[in-house]
Amino acid sequence: AALTAQVFDQEAEAKEDERRETGVVEPTALMQVMEGTQHTLTWYSSLPSVANVTATVEDEVVAAVVEVGEVLPGAPTDNFTYYGNITISALFIGYNKLHLSLYDDRHLVVWERAVDISVVLSYQHLADLFTLLVGILIIVFYINMGATINLEVVKNII
CATH class of the missing domain: 2.60.40.3450 (Immunoglobulin-like)
Structure with missing residues (x-):
């Protein structure tokens, strides 16, 4: 109760x-x-x-x-x-x-x-952001690879 x-x-x-x-x-x-x-x-x-x-x-x-x-x-x-x-x-x-x-x-x-x-x-902004980030990443890789190649060439010359 x-x-x-x-x-x-x-x-x-x-x-x-x-x-x-x-x-x-x-x-x-x-x-x-x-x-x-x-x-x-x-x-x-x-x-x-x-x-x-x-x-x-x-x-x-x-x-x-x-x-x-x-x-x-x-x-x-x-x-x-x-x-x-x-x-x-x-x-x-x-x-x-x-x-x-x-x-x-x-x-x-x-x-x-x-x-x-x-x-x-919004979906459009997400797609644009992804494209921008991938582009920046590719540019960084190219610069990094180019800088490495240039350093080896410079060392061989010296």
């Missing part, structure tokens, strides 16, 4: 945590997006007051925040009170995090969320 009560308490706590959730970001993560593309995330909040929003990324080389849209009120029939958009640009391969913060009228943080971002190379 104690185990059943414990399970019931855990389920009740989980439901209470869901009720306490005051915001969501869609999509929840930007995984394996192609470099050079832009993506729009939308946040929704059921907080009584949202006056401002900020969005920052940890690594400006991998991705950048292009635009943080204004805070918009939800319709009376919506299940959220405020929402807004954030535009992210994928710049270079790597992993990053977008940090989103909502502020109330008193400029206090009322909600925060981190969104994972991973950027991959």
Whole structure:
């Protein structure tokens, strides 16, 4: 009987945590997006007051925040009170995090969320990079072989 009560308490706590959730970001993560593309995330909040929003990324080389849209009120029939958009640009391969913060009228943080971002190379850039690296490798081999041959010739002359 104690185990059943414990399970019931855990389920009740989980439901209470869901009720306490005051915001969501869609999509929840930007995984394996192609470099050079832009993506729009939308946040929704059921907080009584949202006056401002900020969005920052940890690594400006991998991705950048292009635009943080204004805070918009939800319709009376919506299940959220405020929402807004954030535009992210994928710049270079790597992993990053977008940090989103909502502020109330008193400029206090009322909600925060981190969104994972991973950027991959587009196929064309990968093929060009491979071609460039093979070309550099061949040039290095030719120079190395040429320098070795020239050194032997110089030694024989002396």
